[in-house]
Amino acid sequence: MAASGCRGVRSILWKYGSCGKNFCVxxxxxxxxxxxxQICVSSSLWKKNLAAAGPQKFTQEFIDKQVEEFEVxxxxxxxMMGEDPETFTQEDIDRSIAYLFPSGxxxxxxxxxxxxxxxxxxxQTAIQWDAEGRPFHFLFYTGRQSYYSLLHDVYEKILAIERxxxxxxxxxxxxxxxxxxxxxxxxxxxKEEIEExxxxxxxxxxxxxxxxxxxxxxSMPYCSLEEEFILKFRKQLEAQSSKHEIPALQYDPxxxxxxxxxxxxxxxxxxxxxxxxxxxxxxxxxxxxxxCFPLLQDREQLMFPLHFVGMLGRFDIEGSVEGSGHSAQAGxxxxxxxxxxxxxxxxxxxxxxxxxxxLTADPRIRERKKPGQEGARKKFTWKKR
Amino acid sequence: FAKKIKIVSITFHYINIxxxxxxxxxxxxxxxxxxxxxxxxxxxYHSERHTGQYYTLPAAHIQKLFPHGLPPRFQLQIKTFNExxxxxxxxxxxxxxxxxxxxxxxxxxxxxLYGDVGTGKTMCLSHALHYCYTQGWLIVHISDAHLWVxxxxxxxxxxxxxxRFDQPIQASQWLKNxxxxxxxxxxxxxxxxxxxxxxxxxxxxxxxxxxxxGVNRMKSSSDVVGAVLRELRLQAxxxxxxxxxxxxxxxxxxxxxxxxxxxLKKEDRTMCEPEELTLIHNVRxxxxxxxxxxxxxxxxxxxxxxxxxxxxxxxxxxxxxxxxDNMEPFVPVSVSNYNEKEFESCYLYYLDRNWLQHSHSRSxxxxxxxxxxxxxxxxxLERLCAxx
Numbered sequence: 001m002a003a004s005g006c007r008g009v010r011s012i013l014w015k016y017g018s019c020g021k022n023f024c025v026x027x028x029x030x031x032x033x034x035x036x037x038q039i040c041v042s043s044s045l046w047k048k049n050l051a052a053a054g055p056q057k058f059t060q061e062f063i064d065k066q067v068e069e070f071e072v073x074x075x076x077x078x079x080m081m082g083e084d085p086e087t088f089t090q091e092d093i094d095r096s097i098a099y100l101f102p103s104g105x106x107x108x109x110x111x112x113x114x115x116x117x118x119x120x121x122x123x124q125t126a127i128q129w130d131a132e133g134r135p136f137h138f139l140f141y142t143g144r145q146s147y148y149s150l151l152h153d154v155y156e157k158i159l160a161i162e163r164x165x166x167x168x169x170x171x172x173x174x175x176x177x178x179x180x181x182x183x184x185x186x187x188x189x190x191k192e193e194i195e196e197x198x199x200x201x202x203x204x205x206x207x208x209x210x211x212x213x214x215x216x217x218x219s220m221p222y223c224s225l226e227e228e229f230i231l232k233f234r235k236q237l238e239a240q241s242s243k244h245e246i247p248a249l250q251y252d253p254x255x256x257x258x259x260x261x262x263x264x265x266x267x268x269x270x271x272x273x274x275x276x277x278x279x280x281x282x283x284x285x286x287x288x289x290x291x292c293f294p295l296l297q298d299r300e301q302l303m304f305p306l307h308f309v310g311m312l313g314r315f316d317i318e319g320s321v322e323g324s325g326h327s328a329q330a331g332x333x334x335x336x337x338x339x340x341x342x343x344x345x346x347x348x349x350x351x352x353x354x355x356x357x358x359l360t361a362d363p364r365i366r367e368r369k370k371p372g373q374e375g376a377r378k379k380f381t382w383k384k385r
Numbered sequence: 386f387a388k389k390i391k392i393v394s395i396t397f398h399y400i401n402i403x404x405x406x407x408x409x410x411x412x413x414x415x416x417x418x419x420x421x422x423x424x425x426x427x428x429x430y431h432s433e434r435h436t437g438q439y440y441t442l443p444a445a446h447i448q449k450l451f452p453h454g455l456p457p458r459f460q461l462q463i464k465t466f467n468e469x470x471x472x473x474x475x476x477x478x479x480x481x482x483x484x485x486x487x488x489x490x491x492x493x494x495x496x497x498l499y500g501d502v503g504t505g506k507t508m509c510l511s512h513a514l515h516y517c518y519t520q521g522w523l524i525v526h527i528s529d530a531h532l533w534v535x536x537x538x539x540x541x542x543x544x545x546x547x548x549r550f551d552q553p554i555q556a557s558q559w560l561k562n563x564x565x566x567x568x569x570x571x572x573x574x575x576x577x578x579x580x581x582x583x584x585x586x587x588x589x590x591x592x593x594x595x596x597x598x599g600v601n602r603m604k605s606s607s608d609v610v611g612a613v614l615r616e617l618r619l620q621a622x623x624x625x626x627x628x629x630x631x632x633x634x635x636x637x638x639x640x641x642x643x644x645x646x647x648x649l650k651k652e653d654r655t656m657c658e659p660e661e662l663t664l665i666h667n668v669r670x671x672x673x674x675x676x677x678x679x680x681x682x683x684x685x686x687x688x689x690x691x692x693x694x695x696x697x698x699x700x701x702x703x704x705x706x707x708x709x710d711n712m713e714p715f716v717p718v719s720v721s722n723y724n725e726k727e728f729e730s731c732y733l734y735y736l737d738r739n740w741l742q743h744s745h746s747r748s749x750x751x752x753x754x755x756x757x758x759x760x761x762x763x764x765x766l767e768r769l770c771a772x773x
Contacts (some may be wrong), residue, residue: 280756280757282760287696288760289760290760290762290765291695291696296758299757299758300758303754303758307750307754307757310750312750312753312754312756312757313753313756
């Protein structure tokens with residue numbers, strides 16, 4: 001309908017337009033029958049579609065300039081703080097910024113920060129094709145060139161090792177007992193870490209394939225030739241995570257050993273003295289623990305560290321607690337007892353206690369009540385209208 | 386040589402006793418490390434070396450003596466194990482030894498058992514009361530005075546005195562229990578005086594009739610209670626020989642209820658004082674030592690008490706000033722948690738009765754855990770073992 005209407009209009013224009021309007025003639029020549037519809041354009045279309053543009057791209061020169069500015073700024077900061085610019089470390093920078101720009105914000109990541117541009121700007125790949133549009137890398141058209149090139153390298157190494165094996169066999173020097181790579185105390189890099197290394201996104205399936213290929217490389221007898229390459233993809237685990245401070249063992253005038261420790265949970269603070277060669281008496285705030293904790297659950301919490309180590313009847317405990325409720329107080333006391341026990345116990349036991357979770361301070365605290373809601377999570381009654 | 390013979394004869398003597406005990410036909414015979422099972426003979430033989438051992442209360446005695454007297458959890462235990470076994474403990478032995486040595490021509494001694502919550506005061510009281518029963522005393526046992534000062538549905542103004550309040554239900558209940566306990570005395574004790582304008586009891590009437598009257602007519606039951614107590618007081622030290630002779634044992638559990646506050650309200654919504662309750666008033670009169678020929682055994686109790694903090698357990702704290710002054714002078718007997726030996730005995734008893742089903746509780750580790758979690762408190766240990 002509309003089209004015929006337009007055609008009708010065009011024909012009228014064609015009839016009456018030929019006298020004066022040239023452009024009508026030229027338009028009708030090029031596009032005789034296609035309708036031209038007036039599109040209503042709103043101002044929102046003229047704005048940039050920010051989400052579709054992707055992450056902001058920084059050029060290499062921009063990043064270099066940022067690095068220069070950072071270095072200069074570092075020296076200025078050192079001068080301002082009255083310290084030596086040559087030996088001004090990142091920790092000193094953080095300290096100075098926190099001093100010069102004190103912030104009351106709770107979110108640590110929102111506070112002012114001055115760090116090296118490499119840490120701030122995300123790593124980006126450089127332009128991967130030359131002036132004529134030809135890509136540099138031969139695997140560019142796979143879409144994920146660094147991932148596939150990595151797989152390619154690993155497979156090349158496997159082939160190289162097989163050739164080496166054949167050579168040794170020919171010489172008659174083939175042995176299965178070759179130097180093995182030590183893999184204990186390290187783990188494969190996680191998917192996120194590999195993504196960071198390749199500056200590319202990979203899927204879970206790809207990650208599993210990569211790990212399988214590396215395992216295959218490891219299974220060959222002469223894999224120690226590529227030890228350095230493989231260790232690049234293994235991360236060392238922290239040797240002993242028991243960086244807990246063991247409270248010092250002190251001695252009474254009578255020669256009885258005792259240790260003092262603190263513990264905290266929620267808002268309750270506890271501090272205890274653990275005495276050796278006792279009979280299992282526990283006094284809290286001057287009262288027997290049966291009076292303080294009539295609930296069995298709380299007494300079980302107190303019992304757990306001693307029971308785990310197997311020294312139930314051996315110690316006398318004297319403690320004081322304040323704050324919060326009965327459950328939090330029991331938790332605080334438990335933490336304090338476990339910490340005090342560390343000084344009576346051997347290294348291996350300390351590791352066992354740590355793995356049992358007795359030394360971790362429970363980080364849960366009361367969640368804040370938000371405005372517009374009844375409590376932390378509870379909302380007001382929802383009314384449909 | 387003479388010494389040897391002496392030693393031998395003493396050991397023979399003990400062996401004979403043991404033999405007697407183990408062959409006793411009334412009870413069942415095995416004398417295990419923790420179980421003394423001859424109530425009749427062993428009562429008089431209970432001594433310090435028996436601490437920690439259990440002895441059985443015969444079922445007939447439990448029915449008669451303690452229709453209402455034992456703690457509810459212990460009654461459940463009796464039902465489960467089909468027997469009532471009580472542990473012999475130092476406070477009870479102390480009480481019994483005092484009772485043995487006391488002079489009954491003088492005013493009665495007042496014994497107060499006090500201690501922390503759940504340490505076994507009521508049980509010790511029951512043990513001592515059982516001893517009195519086997520010796521043939523007349524028992525006046527108020528199982529829990531706290532029940533008379535709270536949760537009372539009916540409060541009637543007293544018929545005899547205008548400012549007092551009666552509790553007919555509680556009074557009649559108590560009279561029934563009294564009847565069951567002291568059946569053999571009801572026909573022996575003679576009465577006689579006029580106690581209300583309306584009802585009279587002539588001289589020479591046996592006590593049983595009075596008690597029956599009180600049970601049947603609920604309205605006057607509280608006054609009957611008062612009369613009964615008064616009569617017993619007058620007659621207890623009376624005749625030392627002859628038919629009417631008896632020794633009176635007054636046992637009150639939850640003594641602090643008599644001098645504390647009540648949770649009962651009068652009709653005009655004001656709080657009731659304990660003095661205004663007839664039952665309480667009469668029991669208070671009983672507590673005074675202006676009579677002779679018996680003993681007053683009492684135990685404090687924080688568990689049922691009103692308006693008292695949980696940490697209070699000493700007589701001065703629980704009785705208050707008034708109560709303390711009234712009860713002075715008294716013999717305090719303290720009851721505490723189990724010691725090592727007693728705990729061991731209790732643990733073995735539960736094992737023997739297969740009460741501790743969990744396999745871990747049979748090990749040393751399990752025992753240590755039980756010690757820690759209960760801190761050797763009898764009631765907490767019992768509750769703990771109940772679900773193991």
